[in-house]
Structures are given as structure tokens and as C-alpha cells.
Amino acid sequence: MQSAEARRWLAGQLAAAGIDEADYESCLLLKAVGVSALDLRTAPHQQLRPEQREQLSHWLKRRQQREPLQYILGEAWFYGLRLQVSPAVLIPRPETEELVEKALPHLPPGARVADIGTGSGAIALALAAQRPDLTVYATDISADALAQARANAEALGLNIQFLSGDTLEPLRPYAPFEALISNPPYIPQQNIAGLAPEVRDFEPQLALTPGPDALHFYRCFAAEAAAYLRLGGQLWLELEAPLAQQTAALFNAPLWHELQLLRDLSGHWRFLTARSGPAS
Ligand SMILES: C[S@@+](CC[C@H](N)C(=O)[O-])C[C@H]1O[C@@H](n2cnc3c(N)ncnc32)[C@H](O)[C@@H]1O
Known part of the structure; x- marks a missing residue:
């Protein structure tokens, strides 16, 4: 799957699960597997590696259960600081x-x-x-x-x-x-x-x-x-x-x-x- 396709797929799946900021979250998930917003613009046809796809599927399943993205990725930002967060x-x-x-x-x-x-x-x-x-x-x-x-x-x-x-x-x-x-x-x-x-x-x-x-x-x-x-x-x-x-x-x-x-x-x-x- 190409990175731009992956973005559309993730955003569609997240929206179907009732998540408001589906598009934004799809970008955050891709970024967490190493595909930045810049990569999405400059190399939208870049193939994802199998382990990237597997990781995204795993995270998507958790997010579809409505687990907060911050717990899935283990981080949240506060006052410019990156904090690790767990449940x-x-x-x-x-x-x-x-x-x-x-x-x-x-x-x-x-x-x-x-x-x-x-x-x-x-x-x-x-x-x-x-x-x-x-x-x-x-x-x-x-x-x-x-x-x-x-x-x-x-x-x-x-x-x-x-x-x-x-x-x-x-x-x-x-x-x-x-x-x-x-x-x-x-x-x-x-x-x-x-x-x-x-x-x-x-x-x-x-x-x-x-x-x-x-x-x-x-x-x-x-x-x-x-x-x-x-x-x-x-x-x-x-x-x-x-x-x-x-x-x-x-x-x-x-x-x-x-x-x-x-x-x-x-x-x-x-x-x-x-x-x-x-x-x-
Ligand atoms: C609303 S959270 C705030 C966490 C953090 N200060 C923030 O703003 O993101 C409230 C915190 O109070 C802690 N807490 C609950 N009961 C408490 C108590 N009796 N004494 C001290 N801390 C307590 C909880 O464990 C939780 O971490």
C-alpha cells in the first residue's frame, strides 16, 4: 500500500468509527511509523513496508475501540513538552x-x-x-x-x-x-x-x-x-x-x-x- 492510500484508508476507517478528527489522526499515525506530512506531500506513492502496515493495522484496531490516540502512541504534548502518558x-x-x-x-x-x-x-x-x-x-x-x-x-x-x-x-x-x-x-x-x-x-x-x-x-x-x-x-x-x-x-x-x-x-x-x- 502506498502512503497516500494508507492515509485515505486510515482516515476513512477512523471516520467510520465515529472519530471527529479522522484526517488529522491518520497523519499522526503515519508520522508515528515514520511517514511525515512532508513525505505524504513529496512522496505520496512511497510503498509502506510490511511492518509499517502491520503496526498501523494494530493501532487502528485499538483506536476503533475508541482508545485515546495519546495512550496508543504513548505521548501527549503539554505546554510545549512531550510527555509520556499511560492509562x-x-x-x-x-x-x-x-x-x-x-x-x-x-x-x-x-x-x-x-x-x-x-x-x-x-x-x-x-x-x-x-x-x-x-x-x-x-x-x-x-x-x-x-x-x-x-x-x-x-x-x-x-x-x-x-x-x-x-x-x-x-x-x-x-x-x-x-x-x-x-x-x-x-x-x-x-x-x-x-x-x-x-x-x-x-x-x-x-x-x-x-x-x-x-x-x-x-x-x-x-x-x-x-x-x-x-x-x-x-x-x-x-x-x-x-x-x-x-x-x-x-x-x-x-x-x-x-x-x-x-x-x-x-x-x-x-x-x-x-x-x-x-x-x-
Ligand atoms: C484531573 S487529574 C489531573 C492530572 C494532572 N494534574 C493534569 O492536569 O493533567 C487528577 C489527579 O489527582 C490524583 N488524585 C485523585 N485523588 C487524589 C487524592 N486524594 N490525593 C492526591 N491526588 C489525587 C489522580 O490520581 C490524578 O492524577
């Missing part, structure tokens, strides 16, 4: 890049910052890559996620202190911090069944939903995170847009001030930031 970790999302982008300019030089529920390490690694002056900590309750995050830090040559445990607990010996940042599990449990199969059937439940109380992690941050921050230290959270007002209502004086909800690029209330302690 132990959430595939990092573009909204979370926005959280990093919003927080970065506010972090004081030399700040000690912790990413809670680090998953692939996405937030912590982006912060460390952008700001070598920061000391970055990252926690997760999942040992498999932490192993993946550690592997990513090593591959990228970035220095993060990884800690295992529940929510804020592992940070206790290292407090106070200048900033805490988190994209915790926030999808209401009853919404999981209605999600795309890629998310519902493949991403770790532990990363998606906190269980019956959708605000579980926000209640915990509202009640306890101020004690882990210097006075005036910053909290940066991603949240479930329809629950934004309810989430914000948890962060009250005197533990918190300068509370703000921020929109994502799609216009949804997606982030919350606040400073610890009473307003001065």
Missing part, C-alpha cells in the same frame, strides 16, 4: 495549559510551589520548564501516576520533588509554600456515563471524579490549603464550569481574600484563584 494518568488538557499560563506571571521569583494531583506531571513540569527559579513539588495518591510523572521529569531533565499521599497531607513537612496549584478530579460522578468513550472507558476514574461529592477537593482546599501557604500565598485551581459559583462560595474570609473566578478560552468559568489570609 495510569489523565491525558493533559489544553484548559490546564491555560491554568499554568495564568499562574506563571504571578509566581514570585524563587517561589516554592506545589502541584496537587500531578498525574503525568504536566503542571509541575511546565512550571519547572518555564521557571527554573521555582522549587516545584508534586503530589499524587496514585503510585502509578507518580512513577509516570517521575519518568517524565527524568526524560525532560527537570527537577521536581515528588511526594505520595492524599491531597495536601504529603506537603505538610515542606509548608509553607508561596503557591499551590491543582487540577483535581472534578467531574460529577453522575456525568461520567455521558462522557465520550475515550474518557469514560479509558482514563483513570481516580483522575476524573472525586465520587459522590463533586466539590470534595474544593472543600478540602477551602478548609485546609491556607495553612499550607504563606500569608498572602496563592491558590490556583481548575474547576467544573457549571459548579463555578458553588465552588467559589467555599472560599471565604478570613482564610481567603482576592478570590477570582477566571474564564477559559471557550468562555467558561474554569479557574479559581485566591490568596490566603485576611485582606490587609
Whole structure:
């Protein structure tokens, strides 16, 4: 089979399986077997080798089952970093890049910052890559996620202190911090069944939903995170847009001030930031 034919075949099969970006994904699959977009344009009649065809068929079968492409190829991009991802970790999302982008300019030089529920390490690694002056900590309750995050830090040559445990607990010996940042599990449990199969059937439940109380992690941050921050230290959270007002209502004086909800690029209330302690 020639490479251009393979592209049409893959795109057709993917579209028939209900995949929106079938054409784009067909190019990514071909690139992963060594046929770049440039090759497709300059040498569309190049014959694929048998092992390339076999690999593509194998990946196609998995993708037709709606396994996310990032798990199939074992990589995802976040803030310009190539991260290895496995089904132990959430595939990092573009909204979370926005959280990093919003927080970065506010972090004081030399700040000690912790990413809670680090998953692939996405937030912590982006912060460390952008700001070598920061000391970055990252926690997760999942040992498999932490192993993946550690592997990513090593591959990228970035220095993060990884800690295992529940929510804020592992940070206790290292407090106070200048900033805490988190994209915790926030999808209401009853919404999981209605999600795309890629998310519902493949991403770790532990990363998606906190269980019956959708605000579980926000209640915990509202009640306890101020004690882990210097006075005036910053909290940066991603949240479930329809629950934004309810989430914000948890962060009250005197533990918190300068509370703000921020929109994502799609216009949804997606982030919350606040400073610890009473307003001065
Ligand atoms: C929504 S994912 C975010 C992953 C990553 N920060 C990102 O933005 O791509 C939430 C992460 O929180 C972790 N997690 C779930 N419950 C936790 C808990 N009680 N304490 C710490 N981490 C937890 C999950 O294992 C998962 O890696």
C-alpha cells in the first residue's frame, strides 16, 4: 500500500468509527511509523513496508475501540513538552495549559510551589520548564501516576520533588509554600456515563471524579490549603464550569481574600484563584 492510500484508508476507517478528527489522526499515525506530512506531500506513492502496515493495522484496531490516540502512541504534548502518558494518568488538557499560563506571571521569583494531583506531571513540569527559579513539588495518591510523572521529569531533565499521599497531607513537612496549584478530579460522578468513550472507558476514574461529592477537593482546599501557604500565598485551581459559583462560595474570609473566578478560552468559568489570609 502506498502512503497516500494508507492515509485515505486510515482516515476513512477512523471516520467510520465515529472519530471527529479522522484526517488529522491518520497523519499522526503515519508520522508515528515514520511517514511525515512532508513525505505524504513529496512522496505520496512511497510503498509502506510490511511492518509499517502491520503496526498501523494494530493501532487502528485499538483506536476503533475508541482508545485515546495519546495512550496508543504513548505521548501527549503539554505546554510545549512531550510527555509520556499511560492509562495510569489523565491525558493533559489544553484548559490546564491555560491554568499554568495564568499562574506563571504571578509566581514570585524563587517561589516554592506545589502541584496537587500531578498525574503525568504536566503542571509541575511546565512550571519547572518555564521557571527554573521555582522549587516545584508534586503530589499524587496514585503510585502509578507518580512513577509516570517521575519518568517524565527524568526524560525532560527537570527537577521536581515528588511526594505520595492524599491531597495536601504529603506537603505538610515542606509548608509553607508561596503557591499551590491543582487540577483535581472534578467531574460529577453522575456525568461520567455521558462522557465520550475515550474518557469514560479509558482514563483513570481516580483522575476524573472525586465520587459522590463533586466539590470534595474544593472543600478540602477551602478548609485546609491556607495553612499550607504563606500569608498572602496563592491558590490556583481548575474547576467544573457549571459548579463555578458553588465552588467559589467555599472560599471565604478570613482564610481567603482576592478570590477570582477566571474564564477559559471557550468562555467558561474554569479557574479559581485566591490568596490566603485576611485582606490587609
Ligand atoms: C484531573 S487529574 C489531573 C492530572 C494532572 N494534574 C493534569 O492536569 O493533567 C487528577 C489527579 O489527582 C490524583 N488524585 C485523585 N485523588 C487524589 C487524592 N486524594 N490525593 C492526591 N491526588 C489525587 C489522580 O490520581 C490524578 O492524577
